[in-house]
Amino acid sequence: MLKLHSMSLPAVLGASLLCVVVARAQSATPAPDNGSLDVEQLFAGTCGFCHSDGGRAAGRGPQLMNSQRDDDFLHNRIKTGKQGAMPAFGESFSDAQIDQIVKYIRALKPREG
């Protein structure tokens, strides 16, 4: 769990550089300094490739709106991904940020009009 803290500084720097590169490649929005995310933008950039219409519709991945799964399942799926289906985002986002994403998913409503 705390493996980041036991990494050497160069390894941590290297890892965060890699994260930046990966985040750029996925056109994610970098987290603002307060650690909170613009989840809607992040989702559109990073997850929208597979979860269509902000998670409201199925794409390569399933529809997330009205998911029957519990919060722990959603959290863990985002964190660890699924082999051959969905990338893991545990290196890109903190647990608190993943919780924000789960909240976003829970708050999804069909678009008006």
Ligand code: HEC
């Ligand atoms: C490369 C395509 C891809 C990307 C990118 C992706 N997902 Fe997924 N996602 C999937 C697939 C496929 C599944 C279904 C996995 C399975 O078979 O259980 C899934 C499942 C999920 C689930 C569980 C839903 C359920 O009911 O089983 C959640 C939550 C989820 N994704 C959130 C996200 C979030 C948040 C992001 C962006 C940070 C993201 N996904 C990015 C493909 C993707």
